Amino acid sequence: MKKLIPGLVMLLTASLSSAVYSSPVDDIAAFQGFFAERFKDVSLEQYKDGVNALPQYADRRGNWELLLDFPPYEEHVEKGRKEWATPFANGKTFADCAAKWPAATAYPWYEAETDELHTVVGDINRCLEENGEEVITNLKHGKIARLVIAFREQFNGQKMNVDVSHPGAQKIYEKGKQFYWAKRGQLNFSCADCHVHSSGQKVRGDVLSAGLGHTTGFPVYRTKWSLAGKPLGTIHRRYGGCNNQVRASAFKPQGPEYKALELYEAVMNTGVPLSVPSQRQ
Numbered sequence: 001m002k003k004l005i006p007g008l009v010m011l012l013t014a015s016l017s018s019a020v021y022s023s024p025v026d027d028i029a030a031f032q033g034f035f036a037e038r039f040k041d042v043s044l045e046q047y048k049d050g051v052n053a054l055p056q057y058a059d060r061r062g063n064w065e066l067l068l069d070f071p072p073y074e075e076h077v078e079k080g081r082k083e084w085a086t087p088f089a090n091g092k093t094f095a096d097c098a099a100k101w102p103a104a105t106a107y108p109w110y111e112a113e114t115d116e117l118h119t120v121v122g123d124i125n126r127c128l129e130e131n132g133e134e135v136i137t138n139l140k141h142g143k144i145a146r147l148v149i150a151f152r153e154q155f156n157g158q159k160m161n162v163d164v165s166h167p168g169a170q171k172i173y174e175k176g177k178q179f180y181w182a183k184r185g186q187l188n189f190s191c192a193d194c195h196v197h198s199s200g201q202k203v204r205g206d207v208l209s210a211g212l213g214h215t216t217g218f219p220v221y222r223t224k225w226s227l228a229g230k231p232l233g234t235i236h237r238r239y240g241g242c243n244n245q246v247r248a249s250a251f252k253p254q255g256p257e258y259k260a261l262e263l264y265e266a267v268m269n270t271g272v273p274l275s276v277p278s279q280r281q
């Protein structure tokens with residue numbers, strides 16, 4: 001039953017949204033326009049700071065900035081840079097693979113020939129495989145998060161700009177959009193219920209971040225995660241946590257659902273600069 005309900009909701013939303021189709025360009029304007037209206041003093045660039053960008057969080061922002069004088073993620077970033085630069089058994093490195101990748105701001109990118117959506121996590125594992133190395137199986141924290149940071153941080157300050165003009169990319173984009181707006185779980189909440197309609201409001205001591213800017217700081221270092229000894233998390237780890245919060249089951253990291261969701265969020269972030277990694281509560 002628990003599994004059936006979200007499926008049904010997605011089906012209903014699918015039929016609804018096909019009746020009111022809007023292009024990604026229109027969607028970006030509507031999404032960003034909503035936040036421009038709601039948080040008048042927050043510029044598009046500032047959404048890279050997640051919840052710290054919102055006026056409702058202003059009293060805690062000072063603490064956050066203080067923390068960043070000696071960022072708790074620094075040792076992990078250093079380790080990731082070393083792992084990134086360490087040659088494989090065949091002498092090649094990740095940089096050799098990345099020379100053929102698009103900029104981090106263009107991820108996830110769509111490959112028309114194979115009808116495949118590439119994430120940074122997926123391309124890192126593909127690189128390992130092509131070079132005869134073992135792929136990384138934990139796709140939520142630890143080494144994979146460090147390597148994603150090592151790649152993405154090279155593009156810090158550059159603005160998100162994902163191309164979904166190909167019909168194949170648009171199909172995946174539509175799936176992600178439906179996922180974002182569909183209600184799910186025993187609490188019957190959509191992502192948009194919390195991160196659009198309730199953004200800036202408090203739930204159990206947390207302030208809800210704006211959906212705008214999501215993904216630009218990832219992987220992040222979370223104090224909450226650090227208490228369990230796994231401080232870094234990929235964006236799909238976070239999606240799983242948010243699904244669990246509404247008592248819906250999480251989907252597999254790098255499965256089609258979260259990849260589509262990442263694409264939708266990345267497109268909504270068009271124009272927001274990367275700020276990788278970030279620290280979050």
Ligand code: HEC
Nearest residue numbers: 050051189190191194206207208209214215238242246280
């Ligand atoms: C019941 C409310 C709720 C729902 C529903 C929810 N989230 Fe969240 N989410 C939170 C809270 C609370 C946080 C931590 C504070 C924050 O950054 O908003 C969070 C954080 C996040 C973050 C981290 C932002 C950052 O910059 O660190 C992302 C990304 C995210 N949510 C995406 C999603 C997506 C995608 C969905 C739908 C699958 C979703 N959330 C559904 C409550 C929710």
